[in-house]
Amino acid sequence: MDKNKVLPFCPVETTVGLISNKWKVLILRELLSGTKRFGELKNGIEGISQKVLTQNLRSMENDGLIERQVYAEVPPKVEYFLSDLGNSLRPIINSMKEWGLGYHEMVKNT
Amino acid sequence: MDKNKVLPFCPVETTVGLISNKWKVLILRELLSGTKRFGELKNGIEGISQKVLTQNLRSMENDGLIERQVYAEVPPKVEYFLSDLGNSLRPIINSMKEWGLGYHEMVKNT
DNA sequence: CAGTATCCAGAGCGATACTG
DNA sequence: CAGTATCGCTCTGGATACTG
Numbered sequence: 001m002d003k004n005k006v007l008p009f010c011p012v013e014t015t016v017g018l019i020s021n022k023w024k025v026l027i028l029r030e031l032l033s034g035t036k037r038f039g040e041l042k043n044g045i046e047g048i049s050q051k052v053l054t055q056n057l058r059s060m061e062n063d064g065l066i067e068r069q070v071y072a073e074v075p076p077k078v079e080y081f082l083s084d085l086g087n088s089l090r091p092i093i094n095s096m097k098e099w100g101l102g103y104h105e106m107v108k109n110t
Numbered sequence: 111m112d113k114n115k116v117l118p119f120c121p122v123e124t125t126v127g128l129i130s131n132k133w134k135v136l137i138l139r140e141l142l143s144g145t146k147r148f149g150e151l152k153n154g155i156e157g158i159s160q161k162v163l164t165q166n167l168r169s170m171e172n173d174g175l176i177e178r179q180v181y182a183e184v185p186p187k188v189e190y191f192l193s194d195l196g197n198s199l200r201p202i203i204n205s206m207k208e209w210g211l212g213y214h215e216m217v218k219n220t
Numbered sequence: 221c222a223g224t225a226t227c228c229a230g231a232g233c234g235a236t237a238c239t240g
Numbered sequence: 241c242a243g244t245a246t247c248g249c250t251c252t253g254g255a256t257a258c259t260g
Contacts, residue, residue, distance in 0.1 A: 007217060011210025012139045012203060018213075020132040029122045038242055049234060054243065075241040076240080085216075092209055093122060095202040100121025102198070103128075107117060148222055159254060164223065185221040186260080 018063055019089065023048055023056045028086065028093055031066060035081040065089070128173055129199065133158055133166045138196065138203055141176060145191040175199070 008014050019025055023045070030036055030044045042053055057080060060066045065086035071077040118124050129135055133155070140146055140154045152163055167190060170176045175196035181187040 007214055010139070011214060012207045013136065014210040014213055015206040016132045016135045020135075022126045022130040025126045025130075026123065029120070042242095050243075051235090052233065055232095070242095073241095074240090076243080078242060085213075088212070089209060092202065092205040095205045096125040097122045099199060099202055100124040103124055103195075104117055104121060106195075152222095160223075161255090162253060165253090180222095183221095184260090186223080188222060 015092070018065065019092075021056070023052060024060060024065075025093065025096070027053075027056055027060065028065070028082070028089055029097075031080060031082045031086065032090055032093060035069075035079050038078050038080070041080065060086070125202070128175065129202075131166070133162060134170060134175075135203065135206070137163075137166055137170065138175070138192070138199055139207075141190060141192045141196065142200055142203060145189050148188050148190070151190065170196070 008017065019028065026045045026048070027041065030041055036044070038053075038057075041057075042048065042050060045053070057066065057068070061068055064083055066080055067083050069079045069081070071079070118127065129138065136155045136158070137151065140151055146154070148163070148167075151167075152158065152160060155163070167176065167178070171178055174193055176190050177193050179189045179191070181189070
């Protein structure tokens with residue numbers, strides 16, 4: 001979502017526009033617990049390919065949700081962490097976590 | 111998401127599995143304000159095609175998030191409304207609404 | 221009105237190879 | 241290690257036409 005684009009009227013739509021996809025939410029989940037390296041993210045998110053991880057990281061960086069720190073070392077080291085904006089999404093991810101926990105309980109007792 | 115599938119370990123992943131896609135969230139948003147007919151949903155969600163709306167409604171019905179009531183009339187009338195499970199997602203959508211409102215404010219003051 | 225069926229274009233994604 | 245580049249397939253989703 002480009003900052004130059006007109007915002008949708010509905011705030012829910014704005015939010016889904018920024019975190020519409022499954023991978024972005026899982027990346028946020030990883031980064032909520034602190035700064036992570038590229039490889040750590042890749043290992044932490046089951047089923048994500050390198051390409052898709054890179055794509056989503058770039059997109060989220062563009063949207064201002066995360067930040068990227070490159071260390072001039074060999075071998076290279078790149079760290080990702082939440083911006084203030086990204087961090088402000090914490091309540092949403094927590095809601096999703098809470099709901100998921102409740103759902104797990106429900107399924108178990110069926 | 112099939113009930114027969116094993117649940118992901120992470121509750122966040124469970125939740126995104128059920129509402130991973132943009133349209134589903136917007137359908138939930140519509141139904142949070144009460145029962146809606148097919149046409150009302152179509153009109154209320156800008157940019158959604160009939161096909162995609164139908165697909166997502168079926169999927170959400172399968173997941174137990176919404177329910178479907180068909181009236182034996184001519185012309186046909188079909189109503190959709192949230193199940194208890196679907197209704198329990200309300201806090202998540204509200205979080206998204208709150209965040210979106212804050213984001214709108216932020217963008218305006220830039 | 222609320223769908224289903226069909227076709228087709230394009231996006232998304234995995235696999236693989238290469239690089240600073 | 242953390243990418244980029246390219247290929248090829250799948251699958252989503254739009255457009256259109258038809259129906260109980």
